[in-house]
Amino acid sequence: MCGMIKGFEKLGYEQSVIAGIDVEDSIKELEEHFGATKFYPVIYNTDKLDFNVVGMSDSMPYKSTRYRDMNAEMVEKLKKAFEKQINKALEEFKPNIIICHHLYLLTAFVREVVKDKDIKIAAVCHGTCLRQLKTIPLERDYIKENIRNLDMLFALHEEQKRDIMSVFNVGEDKVKVIGSGFNDNIFKNKNYEVERDYIELVFAGKICKSKGLIPFIDCLDRLDYKDDFIKVRLAGTGSDKESYDEIVAKANNSRFDIKFLGKLNQNDLSEEFNKADIFVLPSFYEGLPVVVLEAMACGTDVVVTDIPGVKEWIGEKINTSGKIKYVELPKMKSVGVPADEAIEPFEERLSEALDQMIKENLDTTNHKRFIDMSEKTWDGLAKRMEEMIIKTK
Structure with a gap:
């Protein structure tokens, strides 16, 4: 969201933000983070909204409330809290589009x-x-009806567009594909000259099972390298303690050096990407993972599961550069949950892709090679959205 805000700011738009925050979060810091905007915070863990911030995934990198655990009373409290700030923003800010x-x-x-x-409303x-809508019944008909009545829907890629059209029963003209973006002021190739006798793999995201971290750690044992040749760094946190503890235990039993870096700010994450040789995202489910763009912008090679829409969005120029390899997803028994019999073949495919990328990475002519990512920045995304919104006026 912040990237989009900064992109629209460069295009000359005045903006305000309505967002949910925890009572312990600093409003002043968030106002500075958003930049030149008016901030209307909805504050959780207060008398009127007495639960954690709701998360769009079941596992978030902070204390959160799962939508699947919400009851009618909680939904009503949520609506009342947001309604107050929405009406305040409408009165004070008077937006032309939301x-x-x-x-x-x-x-x-x-x-x-x-x-x-x-007032046009886009989303x-x-x-x-979409995952939440398909897996839990909470307010499903209400959500579908009101989303259907929005003025414009933005999809990350063509396959997601088709999914949106089907789920909400809307026409093709209402759904526009915009992709995603990254902050090129932070994530850039610094061309570090790192002399070492090992390969470093890095992951960034929520530390949870749906990110494929269990089979990723297991697949490392299939690699035919000395124990000190591969080092793994996992950046991120997880709110599901049972899942997190299982992943940590699995990592502790690996013959390779696996370290957990915790939550990193964007500058520190950029440093990790620049130092690493290969970024690995073995996730079972994603929208359009910006972290793939961020890693590649830092010159890092990428091994990622063949998440629907990602290959298409990345584009032929990058896909044929040798800097990214896709791994076929396992058969799923539910959204983001692989079938038991599909895990071992997936581990084998993942290890093969890693092995190939490691061998190619040892060729210094390919290591940290620059790729033009200018079309994938937040500024580029804001410009695409502006053009699409203007065309519909």
Whole structure:
């Protein structure tokens, strides 16, 4: 969201932000983070909204409330808290267009609250909203009806566009494909000259099972390298303690050096990408993972599961560069959960891709080679959105 805000700011737009935060979060720091915007915070863990921030995934890198655990009373409290700030923003800021994130409950509620038809409402799908809608019944019909009545829906890629059209029963003209973006002021190839006698792999994201970390750690044992030749760094946190502990235990039993870096800010994550040789994202489910763009912008080679839409969005120029390899996803028994019999073949495919990338990485002519990623930046995304919104006026 912040990347989009900064992109629109460069295009000369005045903006305000409505967002949920925890009572312990610093409003001042968040205002500085958003930049030149008016901030309308909805504060959780207060008397009127007495639970953690709701998360769009079941496992978030902070204390969160799962949508699947919400009851009617909690939903009503959530709506009332957001309605107050929405109406305040409408009165004070008087927006011409509202851009929401996620095609889910709160975005549907915005459509209900904002009755002025002169205010256009658009929403960006990040993938997790579709997963929630398909796996839990919470307010499903209400969400579908109100999302259907938005003025414009933004999809990350063509396959997601088709999914949105099917789920919400909307026409092709309402759904626009915009892709995603990254901050090229932070994530850039610094061409570090790192002399060492080992390969470093890095992962960044939530430390949870749906990211494929269990089979990733297991697949390392299939690699025919000395124990001190591969080092693995896992950046991120996880709110599901049982899942997190299982992954840590698995890592501790690996013959390779695996370290958990915890939550990193973007500058520190950029440093890790620049130092690493290969970024690995073995996830079973994603929308369009910006972290892949960030890693590649730092010159890091990438091994990623063949998540629907990603290969298409990355584009032929990068896909044929030798800097990225895709691994076929396992058969799923439910969204983001692989079938038991499909895990071992997936581990084998993942280890083969890693082995190939390691061997290619040892060729210094390919190591940290620059790739033009200018079309994938946040500025580029804001410009695409602007053009699409203007065309519909």
